[in-house]
Amino acid sequence: MTVTREDTGRRAAFPPGFVWGVATAAYQIEGAAAEDGRGPSVWDTFSRVPGATARGESGDVACDHYHRWPQDLDLLTGLGVGAYRFSVAWPRVLPEGRGRVNRRGLDFYRRLADALRERGISPFVTLYHWDLPQALEDAGGWRDRDTALYFADYAALVQEAIGHTEPHWITLNEPYCSSIVGYAEGRHAPGAREGHGALAAAHHLLLGHGLAAARLRERGSAREPIGITLNMSPAVPGGDGPADVAAARRLDLLVNRQFTEPLLAGRYPEDLAEVFGPISDLSFHRDGDLEVISAPLDFLGVNYYYRLHAVAAPYAEPDPARRAACDIGVRTVDPDGARTSGLGWVVEPQGLRDTLTGLAARYPGLPPVHVTENGYGDRGELDDQGRIAYLGDHLAAAAGALADGVDVRGYFCWSLMDNFEWARGYDARFGLVHVDYATQERTPKASYRWFREYIREPRRNAVS
Numbered sequence: 001m002t003v004t005r006e007d008t009g010r011r012a013a014f015p016p017g018f019v020w021g022v023a024t025a026a027y028q029i030e031g032a033a034a035e036d037g038r039g040p041s042v043w044d045t046f047s048r049v050p051g052a053t054a055r056g057e058s059g060d061v062a063c064d065h066y067h068r069w070p071q072d073l074d075l076l077t078g079l080g081v082g083a084y085r086f087s088v089a090w091p092r093v094l095p096e097g098r099g100r101v102n103r104r105g106l107d108f109y110r111r112l113a114d115a116l117r118e119r120g121i122s123p124f125v126t127l128y129h130w131d132l133p134q135a136l137e138d139a140g141g142w143r144d145r146d147t148a149l150y151f152a153d154y155a156a157l158v159q160e161a162i163g164h165t166e167p168h169w170i171t172l173n174e175p176y177c178s179s180i181v182g183y184a185e186g187r188h189a190p191g192a193r194e195g196h197g198a199l200a201a202a203h204h205l206l207l208g209h210g211l212a213a214a215r216l217r218e219r220g221s222a223r224e225p226i227g228i229t230l231n232m233s234p235a236v237p238g239g240d241g242p243a244d245v246a247a248a249r250r251l252d253l254l255v256n257r258q259f260t261e262p263l264l265a266g267r268y269p270e271d272l273a274e275v276f277g278p279i280s281d282l283s284f285h286r287d288g289d290l291e292v293i294s295a296p297l298d299f300l301g302v303n304y305y306y307r308l309h310a311v312a313a314p315y316a317e318p319d320p321a322r323r324a325a326c327d328i329g330v331r332t333v334d335p336d337g338a339r340t341s342g343l344g345w346v347v348e349p350q351g352l353r354d355t356l357t358g359l360a361a362r363y364p365g366l367p368p369v370h371v372t373e374n375g376y377g378d379r380g381e382l383d384d385q386g387r388i389a390y391l392g393d394h395l396a397a398a399a400g401a402l403a404d405g406v407d408v409r410g411y412f413c414w415s416l417m418d419n420f421e422w423a424r425g426y427d428a429r430f431g432l433v434h435v436d437y438a439t440q441e442r443t444p445k446a447s448y449r450w451f452r453e454y455i456r457e458p459r460r461n462a463v464s
């Protein structure tokens with residue numbers, strides 16, 4: 001069945017009660033990096049490493065949301081969203097990651113969550129969007145099992161402070177990035193290029209999710225749904241031969257199944273040892289971990305941006321024992337004539353529908369799904385027709401998945417406003433609202449107005 005933007009890509013294609021929202025993350029918008037007792041995170045450290053981020057940029061000031069949040073909440077109200085996904089900065093509430101609590105940090109998030117509720121906007125709270133307290137990284141970071149235990153303590157602390165606002169809890173954002181991109185590719189904090197360490201990080205992030213989810217469930221009310229957000233990128237062969245098919249399968253393992261199999265099926269992927277055996281004995285897997293990790297979720301968050309087209313390639317490191325975990329004999333290619341975003345990312349809306357229907361097919365009993373991120377990057381045009389086309393086509397794809405029977409409950413556009421795009425710095429912009437970083441002036445783009453119209457409830461005819 002082909003679903004076009006015209007036939008299902010309208011508000012009417014989504015059921016009553018569908019959640020419409022926008023998303024942000026603490027380090028990307030807050031700024032105030034050294035204020036009110038916040039401790040340093042791995043991103044504060046990493047962004048100071050020469051060459052680590054474009055133009056040496058950091059989240060020191062970002063969108064200054066820490067001071068301007070009431071104005072940013074006005075933008076949410078003006079947009080008409082029913083939900084706002086933001087993240088809590090672990091080092092703002094626990095400057096050393098554990099032990100000493102920074103009440104001023106907790107107060108900030110309490111004020112924010114209370115104000116959202118007062119405006120009739122549901123908080124979707126991500127507990128970890130990559131800003132590990134530096135003190136914990138110094139002690140081993142996510143390579144170390146204890147970090148998962150500290151994460152659960154931190155989650156319980158945040159729940160005490162804002163659980164009364166009945167948020168949806170998202171334990172982790174994109175553990176693929178915080179493990180493989182951070183500990184294997186080194187493109188993100190903490191900038192490591194490791195084999196075993198990155199795989200241990202991936203596992204300990206999942207364990208941290210499971211431990212935190214159990215604590216939240218133990219102490220929270222039934223009105224605080226608990227989930228996790230994964231970045232899903234279908235890996236498809238970029239060529240015809242069996243070697244490319246095998247390459248796509250390895251990439252699917254690295255990016256997707258490494259996380260979905262333990263979480264949603266309570267098992268490790270069948271090819272995990274085959275692909276990663278040369279760099280790790282996987283000794284960080286302990287008895288009982290899978291039960292913790294696979295405890296039922298109230299929802300799954302899916303972030304979708306693009307598909308990956310994989311072809312077989314030589315390993316970068318000939319000695320298997322010295323390979324980084326991302327060195328799996330795969331190269332990605334862009335399909336000929338591909339449509340691309342303003343940042344050159346391949347645009348394939350069908351990949352969102354395939355992701356959602358593929359999850360439902362592979363995992364019977366899949367929990368309800370929220371698309372917790374989807375968005376378009378460019379250099380900051382105010383008349384951002386490329387973003388409008390991207391969002392419209394991906395909403396049609398989400399509607400297509402609904403038509404296929406997938407229980408999709410919500411859609412969050414990334415992002416409310418332009419922000420610090422990690423290693424790419426401020427030049428790459430994903431916002432519905434433009435931010436002038438020199439003045440901090442916010443200007444809604446054409447896509448802001450378009451999204452507002454798109455999600456608006458159909459008006460009732462006042463004359464009966």
Ligand code: IFM
Binds near residue numbers: 303414
């Ligand atoms: O900006 C990021 C976000 O932090 C995580 N998901 C992808 C976005 C765009 O790259």
